[in-house]
Amino acid sequence: MSYDDVLKVALRRGIFFKTSEIYPNSPAGFWEYGPYGHTIKQKFIEALRKKLKLLNCVEIDGSIILPREVFEASSHLKSFVDPVVECTQCKQAVRANTIIEEKTGERIPEKDVDKINVLLEKLKLRCPRCGGKLSKAFLFNLMLKVDVGMKEHECYLRPETCQAIFLDFKRVFKAMRGKLPFAIFQVGKSFRNEISPRQSLVRMREFTQAEIEVFFNPKKEDELEFDWLKSFRLNLYVNGRSIETTPEMAVENGIISSKLVAFHLAFIHEFYESIGVPHENLRIRKLSEDEKAFYAKEAWDLEVLTSLGYLELVACNHRGDYDLGAHSKHSGIDLKVLDGGERVLPNVFELSIGVDRSILAILDLTYRKTKDRIFFSLSPKLAPIQVCVFPLVAKDGLPEKAQEVCKLLSDFEYVYEEKGSIGKRYYRYDEIGVPFAITIDYRSIKDDTITIRDRDTSQQVRINLNELREVLEKLLRGELKFEDVKGERVS
């Protein structure tokens, strides 16, 4: 299982690890990124930002703490809950509808506390563990509550980043002189009081989301050009069947409901491929009626096949006018905007990206273990360091020559290391996924050549020092393949 191996390397190299680990009783579901992990995560976000330039998209940075009213409107207060009863003796908490259903075999609506309390009274239920008296049922909300100010404004840590986007939509749209379709992006922390956090970065209580909310005129959902994604191959998964098709064909065949949805599904699919996730490991799965959220008209999950099975990385929801409608109604503010001559309440298509899970999935997929080394075959776009500079040995003027090379590389992300055997240094940086290493040897002093080593193959090619910057730049951008670099091969 590469997942276990990834966890080990992550711990050993400080890529990510548990929060407050020096206090052993701290709660689960909180994780830290160390220096390399932080850089990989930031590069993932940066790659996404660059890709977003191809959409009509702006970015905001909203509050993490939001007032009760927001979640009344969004219905998180009512719906993001489990009904729970607590034993007055042993303090055991049990899901209320579960124990009633076990007794009666009847399905109870989860969120109807009054009905649950009537039934609890009538059935005279006792604690299933110790037989003690049970409290009245109450709703356990998965949102984390915070009291703000002396007068205790009731606030919550956001359980998803998108609410700020809906709240800010009208101002941002006007301020940016927006035109539909108009997308707003936000990346940041969200919080959920998960009952059982599991599998490190897969389910956390504090996690990073990157959400793109695309606002559009529902009458114009099919007035859109596929443009650069016209011939993109989408891996769809519908009712247990895999379908590989273009976004255009998927709409024509009625698999995807509109061009706008198809375009954005292709967009996110292409993004993951562009940062090195293999095409064949990706699929976009259509959610069935009972899987999707109540507000969703249509829902797809982008999933990636890892050693843990298919992991859901991006929730793609057609949210209709649910969000702007709900906030209009609760706030009394009209959130319609002008589209051409028409005043419309925009509909929303959402891409909700789990950043931490994505990082874990990418590490899992790029983990390589061979007979004598371990490495991450990370895309240069995500690697925490771009290139290493190593003098073959730390004597005879090689370190001084290597320093000259470092000066040449001042606008690259490089590390210099001269201690230990050369093999040991290669190994150490392979293990965190650094794609290239430059070695300065005795010939370098004589003829101003150096070798570039490729992480994945451990092959080397000798080139002139004056070509280095250009070759490296192209290798990092993916414009040049290592096997096509012109120069003397070193085996």
Place this chain on the structure above:
RNA sequence: GCGGCUGUAGUCUAGCCUGGUAGGACAGUACCCUGCCACGGUACAGACCCGGGUUCAAAUCCCGGCAGCCGCACCA
């Protein structure tokens, strides 16, 4: 949250049954060596998940907690 299994340096592990100085390997640090792939030399440093109990004495036995894995449940 429930049930089963588990918890010793950064990692892997010996020791636990039968209580009495926690041992090793790899990784790390320093110095040396080193003309291309960690596994040459010397030295150093580093651990019994937490709390309580039993005991003269607990890594070891008992209880509780926490965490991890698997299964169930949950999952906007």
